[in-house]
Amino acid sequence: MTIHLSILLFFPVVFAALGALLPRAVAPLALLAGSLVSLVYAVLLLLDFDAGAHGLQYVTDDEWISELGVRYTLGIDGLNLWLVGLTTLLFAASALWVLLRPSERRRLYAFHVGLAETAVLGAFLAQDLILFVLFFDLMLVPFYFLVGQWGAGDRQAATFKLVVYTLVGSLLMLAAAVATGILAAAGPGDVTSFSIAALAQAPLSESEQRWVFAAFALAFLIKMPAFPFHGWMPDGYRSMPLPALAVFSGVLSKVAAYGFLRVALPVFPSAVEDFQTVIMILALASILYGSAQAFTQTNARLILGYSSVAQLGFITLGIFALGQAAGAQGALLQMVQHGLVVAPLFFIVALLIERTGTEDIREMGGVAFRAPVLAGLFLIVALATLAMPGSANFAGEFLILLGLFNAKMAIAIVAFGGVAMASVYMLRMFIRAMHNRVRPNVTSFDLSVRDALVLVPLVLVIVAFAVYPQQALKHSQASVERVVGGPEAVAQVAP
Numbered sequence: 001m002t003i004h005l006s007i008l009l010f011f012p013v014v015f016a017a018l019g020a021l022l023p024r025a026v027a028p029l030a031l032l033a034g035s036l037v038s039l040v041y042a043v044l045l046l047l048d049f050d051a052g053a054h055g056l057q058y059v060t061d062d063e064w065i066s067e068l069g070v071r072y073t074l075g076i077d078g079l080n081l082w083l084v085g086l087t088t089l090l091f092a093a094s095a096l097w098v099l100l101r102p103s104e105r106r107r108l109y110a111f112h113v114g115l116a117e118t119a120v121l122g123a124f125l126a127q128d129l130i131l132f133v134l135f136f137d138l139m140l141v142p143f144y145f146l147v148g149q150w151g152a153g154d155r156q157a158a159t160f161k162l163v164v165y166t167l168v169g170s171l172l173m174l175a176a177a178v179a180t181g182i183l184a185a186a187g188p189g190d191v192t193s194f195s196i197a198a199l200a201q202a203p204l205s206e207s208e209q210r211w212v213f214a215a216f217a218l219a220f221l222i223k224m225p226a227f228p229f230h231g232w233m234p235d236g237y238r239s240m241p242l243p244a245l246a247v248f249s250g251v252l253s254k255v256a257a258y259g260f261l262r263v264a265l266p267v268f269p270s271a272v273e274d275f276q277t278v279i280m281i282l283a284l285a286s287i288l289y290g291s292a293q294a295f296t297q298t299n300a301r302l303i304l305g306y307s308s309v310a311q312l313g314f315i316t317l318g319i320f321a322l323g324q325a326a327g328a329q330g331a332l333l334q335m336v337q338h339g340l341v342v343a344p345l346f347f348i349v350a351l352l353i354e355r356t357g358t359e360d361i362r363e364m365g366g367v368a369f370r371a372p373v374l375a376g377l378f379l380i381v382a383l384a385t386l387a388m389p390g391s392a393n394f395a396g397e398f399l400i401l402l403g404l405f406n407a408k409m410a411i412a413i414v415a416f417g418g419v420a421m422a423s424v425y426m427l428r429m430f431i432r433a434m435h436n437r438v439r440p441n442v443t444s445f446d447l448s449v450r451d452a453l454v455l456v457p458l459v460l461v462i463v464a465f466a467v468y469p470q471q472a473l474k475h476s477q478a479s480v481e482r483v484v485g486g487p488e489a490v491a492q493v494a495p
Contacts, residue, residue, distance in 0.1 A: 012115075035094075210274060247343065276322055340462050
């Protein structure tokens with residue numbers, strides 16, 4: 001089967017751009033069509049992927065800027081396969097939401113959502129370091145406009161913080177990426193190359209790795225966001241339109257975590273070992289701080305925002321349990337599971353706002369009395385975040401903690417507290433919104449057909465992924481072992 005990754009990559013923005021030139025009512029439909037094409041391609045990838053093959057599959061490798069050694073290289077392996085599927089699913093759900101609930105200036109809105117999907121897919125698919133940085137930076141552009149033009153509250157402050165924080169990290173990463181290619185080709189007769197695979201085979205000296213890795217790590221930690229680099233998050237989450245926030249929280253933060261696996265671990269192995277404890281302490285602080293903030297906040301958006309900070313802390317711990325493939329596999333599984341859970345939660349928040357007129361959970365209550373279907377879907381999604389046995393979240397956190405206990409037992413013991421804290425803030429949010437006395441401002445009514453078209457498929461995917469997460473683990477095993485398993489693991493999977 002021939003699967004052209006460029007079609008998967010560019011169809012969303014091409015269709016969205018065409019929609020922007022057509023009548024206003026057609027734009028959301030064009031966006032959905034482009035997103036569905038990418039979703040179908042992603043499903044074909046999942047069905048056709050050869051878990052036993054070595055290296056990249058479905059590779060596109062063409063010259064781009066030959067004078068600088070930059071190539072247009074795309075590829076799929078166990079590290080990005082399921083993240084690409086997650087991205088196409090969540091953007092298709094967001095595009096359907098936009099079609100069923102048109103916004104103001106819908107042509108521009110649809111274009112920015114399509115551009116965002118292409119940028120995220122490009123970051124996941126890129127196998128050239130400069131190409132990766134290009135798409136990583138491009139992700140900022142559509143969300144700058146989505147917050148600035150369609151956001152709520154203090155949009156100026158939110159946009160300013162979002163741009164300043166992420167742009168600083170992105171510029172540092174661009175400089176570090178250029179330096180990596182130049183330093184790797186410092187020998188006489190060496191040709192400059194930014195191929196991630198080539199750079200991993202010829203690592204820089206230990207001193208060079210340290211400062212270059214520090215720039216990459218800062219950019220990734222800001223994008224997640226991780227404590228204490230999360231200053232843009234509260235204003236950004238308060239202001240961003242909810243359909244955009246669903247994909248932002250569901251997949252954009254995963255690009256940063258994926259960057260550690262794709263770029264940092266193979267290209268800067270010595271620096272990763274040197275900074276392991278520092279990164280793990282920051283991740284642990286993110287878990288504790290994010291969890292504590294989540295169960296003290298009353299704004300539903302911020303509860304989910306701070307819970308994402310905590311979840312990304314878990315994911316980072318799994319990645320940096322060096323030498324432990326279980327930890328990294330758990331991190332990949334958790335990336336997919338968290339994206340599947342947090343996106344429908346933001347859609348549910350939008351439905352709660354319709355029924356209560358507020359984002360404050362103290363003013364909610366009693367919605368479940370006349371909305372049992374909505375309450376049931378909310379309960380399934382809420383329980384999926386609690387690492388209940390039988391959920392994919394349970395499998396992911398179990399593998400992360402298993403890798404941590406083998407790598408850093410003390411950190412694993414403290415991190416385990418974050419699992420218990422998650423139950424506090426999510427159950428608190430569910431009970432406040434669904435149960436208790438019906439508040440005076442609450443108008444309880446059940447899920448409509450148009451809302452069910454978005455929510456029900458996402459919940460069914462959550463249930464299916466919980467029943468059988470093994471396929472994702474099988475697909476990622478060989479790639480994870482090559483990245484974090486050390487020389488012995490590489491030898492075991494080598495042809």
